[in-house]
Each structure stands twice: as C-alpha cells, then as structure tokens.
Amino acid sequence: MKYLNSLAMITQGGSVRSIVLTALLICIYVTPISIAQTAKKRQSRDRTAEEPPKVMSSEQFRQTYLPSFAPKEQSGSYRSPGTHRTRFFGTEASGDTIVFVIDNSTSMQEGGRLERAHSELVRAISQLEWPQKFHVIAFDHQTLELPWGPYVSAGSDKVRQVGPWLRSLQQGDDTQPAQALKTALGLKPDCIFFLTDGDFAVPTPEAIRGWNTAGVPVHVIDLNNRVEFAPLKRIAADSRGTYRRP
16 A cells, blocks of 8 residues: 555656556556455466365264264163153153054953053054054954054054954963063064063073063063063063053
C-alpha cells in the first residue's frame, strides 16, 4: 500500500515521464504478487490431486454415524436386552426377540394347566409391540416348532393363528425339553420363557449353561403345584433369569 501511495504522489504532476514511471513501478510491484498467488493455488490443486481418497472402515463408520450401535455379545456374557417389556404368567422380561418353550406333555392336561398355558401365551404375544418378534417351541417326547419362523413379528396376521396351532397339537407321554431348549438358545433371542410342570433328567442345568453361549436369560414358569423341582431354579439362576410358580 505504501508503494501505491508513492505512485499516486508521482502522478499528480501528470507528465508523460511520471506516468510511464508509474506504470513501470506498478508492474514491478504487482507482478510478483500475482505470480506468487498463482503458484500457491497451483500447489494446492496439485496436493489435492495427489492425495488418495479417504476410505472409512466399517468400525469408523459405526462410531461416526451409528453411535448407538450395539456390539455383538461376547460368548458367555450377559446380554443387554431391548427396551420393550413382555409379561407371561406374571413374569416380566425385556427384549425384542422372545422364544416361548412350552410343555406339551399329557400331564399338562391335569387341572387345566395346558389350557391356561395356551391362553397366557396367546395373551402375551397379542400384547407385543413392533419391533418385537417371537417364536414358540412345544415339547413332550418330541419337539414341535411354530411353522412360521424362526420369528413372527408383532402385529402380523400369523399372531392370530398361534392359538389354533397350539390346540391342534397332540400331547405326548414324556417330558423331554432338551432339544427344545437347545433350539431356543441357538436362536440367541433376548429372552426365553420356559414353561413346564414335570420333572426331567435331561438336560441338566450344566448342559443348558453350556448351550447358552450368548448369555440369554431363561425365565422359568413352574406349573408343578406339588413340589419344587430344584434343577428349574438352577436353570433360571445360571442364566440370570427368574423362577416363578404361579
């Protein structure tokens, strides 16, 4: 700026010589600045062109754009269930994926236990809310799974068909929940409701604990109104579930 002020003073005389001198000084002052600015812009463009595009890893993407992303549970660790609640035979549990494991043996027909179990199950699944989903596995001497699966979404048309499906099942003479529980745990739901009225030798609580690699809480509903079956309490306690005799 001080050079330009000096040039203005020189040109006040208005002579040809002063004007020529002014033009020469302007060229001397302005040209280096223009050249420097042009070179700086070219260097910036070259540097941008040379830099490879940044690639974001999947982990960086989750941390940046999905702050609420829940990592997979470690084997054997306790799960953090969903926020929705499910109530079955007075037992409440949190979770968006629920599996009901229901005793279908002939002893369940005594005292109206089977009818009560079916009624409570239909009520429970009818009160589920999206995005909750469920599966039902019945057992006696065999394992019988709900044919629309492995999960049925809350509010779907299939919910109304669960009751008729349950009533269509023929009861068996034995209580063998091993395969039913193993299948349920293999689905890795947020929680399992396990309802039975009988004693069984297999599976042992230790076997169930070994199958439960995802730390799924197993909530036990014991309908045997005669004596408590200790292994059922162990199954619930080992998985941080609840034990209830309604």
